[in-house]
Amino acid sequence: MQKYFVGFMKLSSYTIPPTLALFLLLSIWEIWVRAANVPIYIFPAPSIIFTRLFQDMGFFLSHGMTTLTEALLGFILGATIAMTGATFMAHSRLLERSLLPIAVMIKVTPIVAIAPIFVIWFGFGSFPKILIASLITFFPVLVNGMSGLRNVDPVVLDLLNSLNASRREIYFKLRLPSSMPYLFAAFKISIPLSVIGAVVGEWFSGDRGLGSVIIVSHANLDMPTLFSAIFVLAGIGVALTIIVFYLEKKVLRWHDSSVIT
Amino acid sequence: MSQSIKATQLQYVYDGGGRNLTALDRVDLDVKPGEFVSVVGPSGCGKSTLLKLIAGLLVPTNGSVTIGSGPPAKAQKLKNIGLMFQEPGLLPWRTVAQNITLPTEIAPNSSYGNQSNSDNTPKALLRLIGLEGFATYYPKELSGGMKQRVALARALAASPEVLLLDEPLAALDDITRTSMRYELIRICEYSNLSVVMVTHNLREAVLMSDKVAILTSRPGSTTATVTINLPRPRIQGIEDTLAFIEYEQKLKNLLSIGTETDIK
Amino acid sequence: MNAFRAVGNCNKAKLVIITFFSLIALLACGVMETSEPNNVTFMAGYKPQANLPFVATYVAQEKGYFKEHNLEVEILHTTSGDNIQLLMSGDVDITTSDATSVLKRRSDPGIPITAFALFGQKGQQGFLSLKSSDFNSPKDWEGKTFGYKFSQPPEYLAILENEKVDRTKIQEVRVGFDPRVLTEGQVDILAIFKSNEPDTVRNLGFEVDLWDPADFDVPTLGLTYVTRETDIESEVVEQFLKATMKALEFTIENRDEAIDIVMKYAPEEDRDHQKFMLNTEIDDAQSAITDMNGLGSMTSNQWESLYGHLIRYGALPKEFDIKSAFTIDVLDQVYKGNKLR
Numbered sequence: 001m002q003k004y005f006v007g008f009m010k011l012s013s014y015t016i017p018p019t020l021a022l023f024l025l026l027s028i029w030e031i032w033v034r035a036a037n038v039p040i041y042i043f044p045a046p047s048i049i050f051t052r053l054f055q056d057m058g059f060f061l062s063h064g065m066t067t068l069t070e071a072l073l074g075f076i077l078g079a080t081i082a083m084t085g086a087t088f089m090a091h092s093r094l095l096e097r098s099l100l101p102i103a104v105m106i107k108v109t110p111i112v113a114i115a116p117i118f119v120i121w122f123g124f125g126s127f128p129k130i131l132i133a134s135l136i137t138f139f140p141v142l143v144n145g146m147s148g149l150r151n152v153d154p155v156v157l158d159l160l161n162s163l164n165a166s167r168r169e170i171y172f173k174l175r176l177p178s179s180m181p182y183l184f185a186a187f188k189i190s191i192p193l194s195v196i197g198a199v200v201g202e203w204f205s206g207d208r209g210l211g212s213v214i215i216v217s218h219a220n221l222d223m224p225t226l227f228s229a230i231f232v233l234a235g236i237g238v239a240l241t242i243i244v245f246y247l248e249k250k251v252l253r254w255h256d257s258s259v260i261t
Numbered sequence: 262m263s264q265s266i267k268a269t270q271l272q273y274v275y276d277g278g279g280r281n282l283t284a285l286d287r288v289d290l291d292v293k294p295g296e297f298v299s300v301v302g303p304s305g306c307g308k309s310t311l312l313k314l315i316a317g318l319l320v321p322t323n324g325s326v327t328i329g330s331g332p333p334a335k336a337q338k339l340k341n342i343g344l345m346f347q348e349p350g351l352l353p354w355r356t357v358a359q360n361i362t363l364p365t366e367i368a369p370n371s372s373y374g375n376q377s378n379s380d381n382t383p384k385a386l387l388r389l390i391g392l393e394g395f396a397t398y399y400p401k402e403l404s405g406g407m408k409q410r411v412a413l414a415r416a417l418a419a420s421p422e423v424l425l426l427d428e429p430l431a432a433l434d435d436i437t438r439t440s441m442r443y444e445l446i447r448i449c450e451y452s453n454l455s456v457v458m459v460t461h462n463l464r465e466a467v468l469m470s471d472k473v474a475i476l477t478s479r480p481g482s483t484t485a486t487v488t489i490n491l492p493r494p495r496i497q498g499i500e501d502t503l504a505f506i507e508y509e510q511k512l513k514n515l516l517s518i519g520t521e522t523d524i525k
Numbered sequence: 526m527n528a529f530r531a532v533g534n535c536n537k538a539k540l541v542i543i544t545f546f547s548l549i550a551l552l553a554c555g556v557m558e559t560s561e562p563n564n565v566t567f568m569a570g571y572k573p574q575a576n577l578p579f580v581a582t583y584v585a586q587e588k589g590y591f592k593e594h595n596l597e598v599e600i601l602h603t604t605s606g607d608n609i610q611l612l613m614s615g616d617v618d619i620t621t622s623d624a625t626s627v628l629k630r631r632s633d634p635g636i637p638i639t640a641f642a643l644f645g646q647k648g649q650q651g652f653l654s655l656k657s658s659d660f661n662s663p664k665d666w667e668g669k670t671f672g673y674k675f676s677q678p679p680e681y682l683a684i685l686e687n688e689k690v691d692r693t694k695i696q697e698v699r700v701g702f703d704p705r706v707l708t709e710g711q712v713d714i715l716a717i718f719k720s721n722e723p724d725t726v727r728n729l730g731f732e733v734d735l736w737d738p739a740d741f742d743v744p745t746l747g748l749t750y751v752t753r754e755t756d757i758e759s760e761v762v763e764q765f766l767k768a769t770m771k772a773l774e775f776t777i778e779n780r781d782e783a784i785d786i787v788m789k790y791a792p793e794e795d796r797d798h799q800k801f802m803l804n805t806e807i808d809d810a811q812s813a814i815t816d817m818n819g820l821g822s823m824t825s826n827q828w829e830s831l832y833g834h835l836i837r838y839g840a841l842p843k844e845f846d847i848k849s850a851f852t853i854d855v856l857d858q859v860y861k862g863n864k865l866r
Binding site: 039040041042116119123203204205212215216218219220221222223 | 606609610613614629630633634636675676698699700701702703705706709711
């Protein structure tokens with residue numbers, strides 16, 4: 001019984017302060033908009049935004065699910081390819097020298113330049129958005145994965161080599177577990193980025209997803225809808241981040257320096 | 262069954278991209294089966310390099326090293342080498358028991374038939390190092406001394422024939438270090454392994470070894486070998502005997518440094 | 526006789542003195558007026574290019590017409606569509622907007638903007654298909670894919686209704702702004718701006734069919750100048766319109782020089798494409814109405830037809846009184862008949 005109480009107190013200490021801070025922020029926003037008589041089509045008050053949001057919950061949740069799905073699928077795709085690439089590149093300096101510059105080029109190319117091309121190649125459905133999300137996820141996971149796979153305890157490496165361990169055994173017993181903290185650091189960056197990638201992809205074509213809602217509502221100067229979509233996106237971002245932090249705590253229980261928030 | 266270790270005119274040159282550094286130059290070492298040999302010398306004389314060459318982690322530029330009748334590579338495949346470093350090097354995501362069994366998880370090389378030694382059980386090893394009941398602890402919950410003991414148990418897990426120790430006690434505080442020395446003596450005397458231990462500490466060398474090989478500074482080469490004829494088992498109090506002190510002095514002289522026991 | 530002549534001389538002197546001081550007063554007034562030009566911030570609703578209302582301001586600026594009319598005009602551009610918001614916040618005084626958008630904004634959320642000059646007697650919207658598709662009429666659009674930029678344009682819906690096309694048989698997708706979705710075959714019919722994409726697509730090497738809503742009895746209007754309803758009667762707006770209408774006349778007579786000026790503002794653009802844009806829009810800017818009342822003119826009838834059309838096809842969220850969405854008053858100040866005052 002006491003364990004649950006302690007758990008509850010701990011959870012409260014994490015959730016109550018930010019909620020209060022957010023509430024305070026929204027209150028200031030509301031008061032300022034009313035006092036300064038800001039028109040609804042420039043900057044709506046939170047009360048109006050929330051009204052719109054709750055009136056049409058189904059609409060926003062449905063589009064939110066689309067964006068979330070695209071982001072997660074893109075993340076999984078990008079992270080898998082990146083991890084595979086990192087594995088090969090960690091074992092071969094030649095491969096690293098050949099492929100890393102290409103990875104950098106992908107990273108610095110702005111999505112807004114690539115997205116229209118994807119639309120032409122892959123159509124108006126979810127696939128180009130998933131692809132963009134995966135591209136954005138790719139680089140952090142690749143670089144951190146490589147670092148993690150290489151940055152192993154030399155003592156253990158020597159030990160395993162003195163036992164004639166195969167590259168495969170070294171990879172699974174030493175390199176892969178060692179890379180976990182690095183990977184989680186990359187995931188914390190990549191997951192929100194993949195959401196952004198999906199949204200940007202949705203700007204360019206299609207009728208599904210919060211990015212699509214944002215673009216169309218902006219064209220109609222329908223600010224309450226636009227801000228509602230943004231709020232939902234923020235909610236998705238926060239939820240995903242919390243999940244990653246929680247998973248990290250569980251998986252990296254053994255790690256001394258994992259930052260727990 | 263322990264094996265002999267023989268290094269003959271061993272030479273190792275680091276190829277540092279244009280800059281060659283001779284770490285070892287004509288090193289000879291002779292370890293009989295079951296013998297405990299210490300290698301002492303000033304910093305940078307290549308002691309660690311020597312150990313790595315014996316372990317087969319480096320390939321000699323010249324000369325040869327054998328474990329038993331074959332090269333280190335063969336001993337690797339037979340999992341005959343137990344290794345321990347100054348840092349315990351435990352895997353933080355594994356429990357004590359899982360860390361100890363790591364060597365036994367490595368598949369033996371099948372070209373040598375089913376010659377895998379009967380591995381020591383984790384339970385027996387924990388008892389040996391005095392950490393019964395700590396099997397499910399994680400490394401971050403252990404003290405430095407405890408971690409080194411686990412590293413020792415790990416080194417013994419695959420029932421090796423030789424034990425290679427690179428300054429295994431250097432990172433410990435004085436008190437732990439002293440007690441660990443006697444632990445190590447006890448274990449090595451009990452398991453009758455061939456041991457090569459690199460150390461800075463002359464007292465430690467005299468206490469634990471049957472022979473002490475002296476390596477000069479860079480490039481390292483063996484200048485002398487002193488046989489330590491002290492009775493076994495080595496027990497508390499032996500460090501105060503005259504014979505012990507004489508041996509220590511002798512080593513000091515051979516190293517031509519007349520100061521503290523510990524060479525920095 | 527002497528007294529008579531004396532009185533005449535007195536009067537003459539008075540006359541000279543009065544004339545002299547009047548001249549000084551007039552001069553002073555003139556000096557005061559010209560020493561305080563009015564500052565105006567104009568924002569074009571898109572990037573620098575040869576849209577007619579933009580060109581009118583470029584030409585007015587370069588030929589000194591703004592200065593003539595005592596205006597100091599700053600010309601800005603936007604690509605993010607925030608010009609209406611900037612107009613309302615006061616950062617911008619005059620901007621452009623197509624007539625449909627004006628009505629939409631006034632309908633919901635009720636932004637108080639007023640259009641005071643019309644450039645496109647016909648709307649800019651059109652539809653494009655590849656010649657290779659071999660469409661003979663909109664009826665052939667059945668079973669095909671239609672692409673639009675934000676939402677299905679009311680002109681599209683109107684054409685479908687007028688031509689009795691079954692809308693359920695057409696697949697509609699939002700495709701963004703890249704016309705290559707048409708050339709690559711992702712869509713069969715694309716919603717476009719008549720002054721833009723047809724040329725772009727032809728330059729890609731494709732022959733096209735252009736579908737103009739006006740050919741299908743759909744009422745459409747093009748770009749307008751707009752300002753805040755509260756400022757519609759200001760002197761500045763009147764002078765601005767005078768200067769730009771003069772520039773518009775000049776543009777139509779001197780197209781090459783006008784293009785030269787456009788290229789100064791849009792050095793990155795393709796000159797031939799800008800020429801195409803300008804010529805297309807000049808064609809659409811002239812009609813029986815402008816012949817009678819001068820360039821930029823418009824009538825309530827035009828606006829009412831447009832309003833009715835938009836209401837019918839659900840393009841306006843709410844019905845409202847369109848009286849204050851546009852005004853002809855400023856045009857009346859600027860033109861007498863069809864001549865600039």
